[in-house]
Amino acid sequence: MPEGRVADVQKVKVSKAPQPPSRDQQKRADAEARKKQRAAQQRQSEIETLEAKIAACEASIKDIEQTMAAPGFYDDRDAAQPIIDRHQALMWEVGDLMHRWEELLTYS
Numbered sequence: 001m002p003e004g005r006v007a008d009v010q011k012v013k014v015s016k017a018p019q020p021p022s023r024d025q026q027k028r029a030d031a032e033a034r035k036k037q038r039a040a041q042q043r044q045s046e047i048e049t050l051e052a053k054i055a056a057c058e059a060s061i062k063d064i065e066q067t068m069a070a071p072g073f074y075d076d077r078d079a080a081q082p083i084i085d086r087h088q089a090l091m092w093e094v095g096d097l098m099h100r101w102e103e104l105l106t107y108s
Helices: 003-013 022-066 078-106
Strands: none
Touching: 022 078
16 A cells, blocks of 8 residues: 555544534523423423312312212202212313323323
């Protein structure tokens, strides 16, 4: 192999040390990291809010179920119906809240 070619091969084998990111690249990376952190904090905050709402709904359901379990509750269907409707609405609400809560936990 000619001597000039050896020198060329040696130049190719030498690699440069990685260059630190430019100021603009670093700013973009920092901004992206802050954006991800804010999204994670927002998601965690929403999870906590949902958990509080679920607990409140479940407490209301428990109270209503105690009322519904009382002797004679169903004797007057017209008086019982609004309570039954509220119970059903709370059950659906808890289901919806739980669904959203599960979605958020999946993304965490």
